[in-house]
Amino acid sequence: MLIAPSLLSADFSRLGEEVAALEQAGADWVHFDVMDGHFVPPITMGPRTVEHCRHYAKLPFDVHLMIENPERQIDAFRDAGANTVSIHVEATRHIHRVLESIRQAGMRPGVCLNPGSPLVLVEPVLKDADLLVMMCVNPGWGGQKFIDGSAERIKAARALRDRFNPKLDIEVDGGVNAHTGRQAIQSGATVLVAGSFVFSHPQGAKAAIQELR
Numbered sequence: 655m656l657i658a659p660s661l662l663s664a665d666f667s668r669l670g671e672e673v674a675a676l677e678q679a680g681a682d683w684v685h686f687d688v689m690d691g692h693f694v695p696p697i698t699m700g701p702r703t704v705e706h707c708r709h710y711a712k713l714p715f716d717v718h719l720m721i722e723n724p725e726r727q728i729d730a731f732r733d734a735g736a737n738t739v740s741i742h743v744e745a746t747r748h749i750h751r752v753l754e755s756i757r758q759a760g761m762r763p764g765v766c767l768n769p770g771s772p773l774v775l776v777e778p779v780l781k782d783a784d785l786l787v788m789m790c791v792n793p794g795w796g797g798q799k800f801i802d803g804s805a806e807r808i809k810a811a812r813a814l815r816d817r818f819n820p821k822l823d824i825e826v827d828g829g830v831n832a833h834t835g836r837q838a839i840q841s842g843a844t845v846l847v848a849g850s851f852v853f854s855h856p857q858g859a860k861a862a863i864q865e866l867r
């Protein structure tokens with residue numbers, strides 16, 4: 655099980671130091687929530703943020719693109735040092751082609767589903783992805799509640815993984831805390847993203863990550 659803290663709840667005036675602190679705190683990956691103000695209302699960060707954070711840690715950078723036309727940004731995130739790029743199946747007409755272009759760019763491709771999207775949408779491309787991101791909140795904000803029924807969705811995703819691509823990582827993103835994180839792992843998740851739970855934990859990021867483990 656891997657822990658990927660999300661920077662969405664970090665101090666945006668000190669993201670480099672925050673990334674270094676996450677590495678010290680025992681994170682496995684760093685989750686970058688990229689938002690363009692179109693696919694979701696907020697605007698957060700882009701390739702230059704990833705580029706400038708790159709030398710603060712050796713950890714894999716797990717980039718979550720909540721943007722329209724993600725195919726336009728693949729090379730920019732590769733050049734910035736991203737290791738995994740996840741795109742929303744709802745953000746492109748050509749999910750198979752974009753996943754292939756992420757892999758051709760030398761990165762690990764991830765496919766991401768909003769809570770309201772049926773799993774069947776990603777079935778045809780599970781064998782082409784290294785990561786399936788199951789949103790358990792509606793994308794755009796941190797600190798939201800884990801949507802009811804998410805555990806069942808994760809179980810269904812796990813069954814598809816076992817059938818189509820047993821090496822696929824299942825990343826659970828949104829509303830993860832010690833309680834929902836346990837539910838997610840018991841349901842078959844392999845990677846937990848946590849933003850507010852890590853950054854607002856009273857004993858700090860290291861304690862939050864240990865509590866999740």
Ligand code: DX5
Nearest residue numbers: 662793794796797829849850
């Ligand atoms: C939401 C992002 C999530 C979010 C998780 O659109 O994709 O990664 O930052 O934040 P928490 O863990 O606070 O729900």
Ligand code: ZN
Nearest residue numbers: 660687718827
């Ligand atoms: Zn995310």
